[in-house]
Amino acid sequence: MLISNMEHIPGKRITEHLGLVQGSSVRAKHVGRDIMAGLKNIFGGELKGYTELLQESRDEALGRMLQQAEAAGANAVMNVRFSTSSVAQGAAEIYVYGTAVTVE
C-alpha cells in the first residue's frame, strides 16, 4: 500500500477514485508519564513520553486508515493529512484522512 501526501504520483496513472478514507485514535498516557511531564514543565525540554505516545497513536490512526482503504479495494492512499486536537486534559485525538485510489 502506497501512502503519500502528494496529489499525484509521478510516473503512475490513477485509474479509480474510491473516496475519502480516515482513521482516528484517542490516547491518554498513564499517571507516571504525567508526573514526569509535570516535572519537565518546571525544567523545560522535550517530553519524550508524550512524543512516543503521539507517535504510537499516529501509527494506529494510519493503520486504521489503511484498513479502510484495503476494504475499499484501493492500492494507494493519496493527499494524506494529519490533524491533532486535545479532547480533554491529558488526552489527544489524532485524525488521519486521505483519498483512496487505485493506481496502475
Added chain:
Amino acid sequence: MFELILFLILLVLGYGFGRWAEKRHYRSIIEREKTLNRLPAIASRIPPEKGRYRQTLVMGNTVISVDYFKRFLAGLRNLFGGRVTAYETLLDRARRESLLRMKEQAAGMNAEMVFNVKYETASISKGRRDTIGSVEVLAYGTALIPEPASASDQD
C-alpha cells in the same frame, strides 16, 4: 512565606536548567541541520518530472515544554503586551526538531528529497490555567526515493 520560597526555587531551577537545555538543544539542531542539508525538504506540491521515484510518507514529531521561568516571563508579557520571545524559541525548536526527525527518517530510506512538507501544531496540556505549557509539532511529507536505473530501462 513557604510558597514564596518554593516559587523562587522553581524560578531559579527553571532558569538554570531551561537555559542549559535550550542551548544544548540548539547546538544539536544546528549540527544536525548541517549534515542533513544535502536532503532538501520542499513545500512544493509538484514533484519533479525527471527521473523515476518510489515514494513514501515520512514524518517526525516532537513535544517540547517551556520551563517555569519562561512561563513566568510570558505571564508578565501578558500584562504589557509585545513579543513573547519565550514561546517563540519554544516553537522554533519544536519545528526544527520535527523537520530534522522527518529528514532523518527519509535519509534512512536513501531518499533524495522530501516533497510537499506540511506542519501541524497542537498544544497538549491545554486547560491548565490557559498556559501553552507544551506544544506538539508534527512535520510530514513525501520522500522521493530514486529507483535503480535498470528498473526504469525496462519500462
